[in-house]
Structure formats: structure tokens, C-alpha cells
Amino acid sequence: MKVELSHIYKSFGNVKANHDISMTVEAGTVYGILGENGAGKSTLSKVLSGFITKDSGKIVLDGIEVDIKTPADAICAGIGMLHQDPLDFPSLSVLDNFMAGRSTLNKKRVKTSSSRADLIRELRQLSATFGFDLPPNDRLANLTVGERQQLEILRLLSLGVKTLILDEPTTGISASQKTALFTAVKQLAADGKSIVFVSHKLEDVEELCDRLMVMRQGKVIGEAEVKGRNSNELAASLVDMMFGRELAIPAKHEINIQQTEPALVIQDLQIDGDRLSLQIDKLTVKSGEVIGLAGLEGNGQQLLLLACAGLLKPNAGKIRISDVDMTNRAYSNFLRAGIGYLPADRLQDGLIRGLSIHEHFMLRQSHSGFLINWRDTRQFANQAIETFNIRGKPSTKVERLSGGNQQRTQISLLPDRLNLLLMEQPTRGLDIESTLWIWKQMMARCEKGMMILFISSDLDEILQYSDRILVFCGGKVSEPIDAKTLTVDKLGQAIGGKFA
Numbered sequence: 001m002k003v004e005l006s007h008i009y010k011s012f013g014n015v016k017a018n019h020d021i022s023m024t025v026e027a028g029t030v031y032g033i034l035g036e037n038g039a040g041k042s043t044l045s046k047v048l049s050g051f052i053t054k055d056s057g058k059i060v061l062d063g064i065e066v067d068i069k070t071p072a073d074a075i076c077a078g079i080g081m082l083h084q085d086p087l088d089f090p091s092l093s094v095l096d097n098f099m100a101g102r103s104t105l106n107k108k109r110v111k112t113s114s115s116r117a118d119l120i121r122e123l124r125q126l127s128a129t130f131g132f133d134l135p136p137n138d139r140l141a142n143l144t145v146g147e148r149q150q151l152e153i154l155r156l157l158s159l160g161v162k163t164l165i166l167d168e169p170t171t172g173i174s175a176s177q178k179t180a181l182f183t184a185v186k187q188l189a190a191d192g193k194s195i196v197f198v199s200h201k202l203e204d205v206e207e208l209c210d211r212l213m214v215m216r217q218g219k220v221i222g223e224a225e226v227k228g229r230n231s232n233e234l235a236a237s238l239v240d241m242m243f244g245r246e247l248a249i250p251a252k253h254e255i256n257i258q259q260t261e262p263a264l265v266i267q268d269l270q271i272d273g274d275r276l277s278l279q280i281d282k283l284t285v286k287s288g289e290v291i292g293l294a295g296l297e298g299n300g301q302q303l304l305l306l307a308c309a310g311l312l313k314p315n316a317g318k319i320r321i322s323d324v325d326m327t328n329r330a331y332s333n334f335l336r337a338g339i340g341y342l343p344a345d346r347l348q349d350g351l352i353r354g355l356s357i358h359e360h361f362m363l364r365q366s367h368s369g370f371l372i373n374w375r376d377t378r379q380f381a382n383q384a385i386e387t388f389n390i391r392g393k394p395s396t397k398v399e400r401l402s403g404g405n406q407q408r409t410q411i412s413l414l415p416d417r418l419n420l421l422l423m424e425q426p427t428r429g430l431d432i433e434s435t436l437w438i439w440k441q442m443m444a445r446c447e448k449g450m451m452i453l454f455i456s457s458d459l460d461e462i463l464q465y466s467d468r469i470l471v472f473c474g475g476k477v478s479e480p481i482d483a484k485t486l487t488v489d490k491l492g493q494a495i496g497g498k499f500a
Contacts, residue, residue, distance in 0.1 A: 002026055021219075036431035050075075271315060
């Protein structure tokens, strides 16, 4: 199905999220929309998929103008969207999630399968087509993010979708799941489907897309053919369109492991999680050192961070910070010891929905008595917004911020001096500029002696910023590996169980 957008406008108050956007996606092609966080990519995708109503402009499908006001309208028109965070029901089964949306189609007099036996047969046939393995009766909560994405794609296809929108689909999935996703997308395009691929990752659009459009601050900056282009030239051109300048990678400080005394000591640690148990015989970390925790999601990395943050009590073992035994102490003791934590889910665990940036800084400040000096806290919030380049106002609710600005807000709320920072997926879903900015701040803190333990599904990020790497696989943990001795391939093999 050929998709044409013509002069699309969408504003939220004074913010022009989409300003005069036009694009054409031919049937059988993958069309990329590239841009930094907050560029307007997701807004445009939601306009096309009916989650947001456009202010003005036209949507034309195969030469016929359509009026899309709801997701149901979009589905009936043959358009479906895979969101960055899948919109599904974790407490229900795989099959129940696969059935979602059929009642709407039935009301629109579109015939769909009704019996559970027919639906199970359809799910298995679709799964086999793409090489997916999705047991119908499993609870969705037991699936990985990548498997949930696979299920959502199959659900949309079963509803007759001819145009599929993928919004940052490689966020939070493993390398093997990304390969499976890209294989499926290429197959869909070969079958005549039109694919809109929304991303901020240059390597993803280069590998997958036929043509792309670059957005910045709600406007189209330019379009580019992808196939047949020189990789380095294309990347340089796209970065210039996205940011208007070259971006420098922050330099990682050098640390002398032999001459520096350990500031964090973990010994004979045993932690029980819901699915697996983790054991670490001994780990010592020096001041200023960065330790990357590599492995497929759910293999024990988070258990270690939670224990080191005082949010999960180990079954056995010791955790010492600067010669102070922190084992089984209260979370408040860990805070006073200079330990900070950046969770992966910014809105669920890090920030508070419904509160403004100003109100978050008010909570951060210490107050005597019952009265709050709102003027002083507002001034502090304004200073932080400027210092950390947060694209928002003190009155902006945190859920209205882009992913990069939510992460900048989280970092701005950290205490000025920390001994240990624990980070889960610190740059997940962020554009290049935000990623480099965050690591520049982290490297500056490490030069002052702060240690970092961080989880990332991006192997390049692990190798780029770690001094040493721990590989997690099924609750087993490798000995610390010097990052300089590893390549992406070697690290991938280690994650698969072949420890060095």
C-alpha cells in the first residue's frame, strides 16, 4: 500500500511537534524517519496510526484520501503501529493478546477468526512464517521485549495491516532478536507491505531502509537514498542533518588498576531472584573504574545492581563501600554512603508521573519544617534545566518530556558527589547527541573518583566505556574481562555462554 502524507501540522500549545511534514512511502519498501529525541518522529507516527489527531494536512492511501481519527480507523484502513513500549497486557496469555482488537474490526463488519482453535492455528502459522516461537498459552509477562514485539507484529498482520509503523523497535532487545526482527521486516517488504521505520540509530536505518527522511525540531530537514551509499559519507551527512554539526565521542579516562585501592568489594555474594539465583565469589572495583555488565536481559545483572543499591537484600555474602560493611543495611544508609541508582524505566521507577520538573527538584532539596520555599526551588530548577540542557520548562510534567530529556532530568537529580553510580540501560532509546552528552557527564564524574556499574544491551556501548566487563549467562558470572581484549564478536560469544 502506498502511503502519502501531505502538509501535516500538529501542535501542543506553543510547541510545533509537526510543521508542514510531507512524505511518500512506496509499497514494498522500508522508509526511515530519523531524528534526535523530541524531533517529532513519534508524533508523526501517531498521527498516521490514529493515536493523535492531526491539526491539518492530508493522509492518502493508494490514491484515496482517508480520515484517520482513532487507532481503529487506522487498522481498518490497513495501518498498524508497533510502539517502542509494546501496548499489551502482561497478565494475560499470548493468545489473549493476539486476539486484541478483533472486536473493533467485527463492529466495522470486517470478518475475523473467532474460535480459540482457529486463532491458535493462525498464530502458529504466522509464527512459523517468520521463524518465531510464541507458545499460545504462556503468560505474556514471561516473554522478553523482543518476543512481545514479535507477537504484536503478528497480531497486526492478522488484522490485515498493509502498512506497518515501527517506533524505535531495536530499543531494549538483544542482538539475536534484532536480527530476527530485521529479517521479518525485510520479508514483509518483499511481500509488498510498506514499512515506516522510526529510529535515531544510524546503523539501523543504514542496514534496513531503502530511503529515509531526517527530522529536526518538528520539520523535515532532508531526504536521502540509503542503498548503495558509502557508509561513512552517509553517516556524516545524516549526523549533520540531525544536529547541524559533528559530534565528538567523549574520551574515557585511563585508570591504573594495580596502583589504586579497591573502593567497592563484593565477596561470596548470593542473591535469589524470581527466575534465577546469582553468585559472585569476589569482585573488587577501584575508584574511577567503569564496570560493564553484559548479558541477555534477565540473566542476573539487575540483581547485582539492586543489591549494591540497598534495594535487594542478598542471601549471603558481603558488600563493602570504602571499607564500610553495607550488607543488609537500609536503603537510606546506601544513599548516605554516596550510592546512586539510575533505573531503566524512567517514568515507572525514576521519576514521578504528574509532577513537574520544578516539583521534582523541590523533592530533592532538603527542607526544615513544613514550609517550602518555592521561589528558591524554582531558581534551582531553572539552573539545572540550563546546566543539563533539559528541553522543558520548570512547569513541564516529566511524562511530556522526550526520553533523552527524561534521562537528563534523572541525572540532574543525582547528588553532586557520589562514590558509586549504578545504571540500568543509561542510553536506551536515546539519540546520539543525548548518549554522548550522558557519557561525557559520567566520564567527568569518574575522573573525580566515582565508580560506575552499568547494564547495557548495546555491546558497542559496553566496549566503548567499560574498563572491565562482567558477562552474565543463566546466573553465572564471568571473571572480570579487560575491555581492551574484547571485540563485539567475542563479547557476543561470551554472552552466549562461551566465557573467555
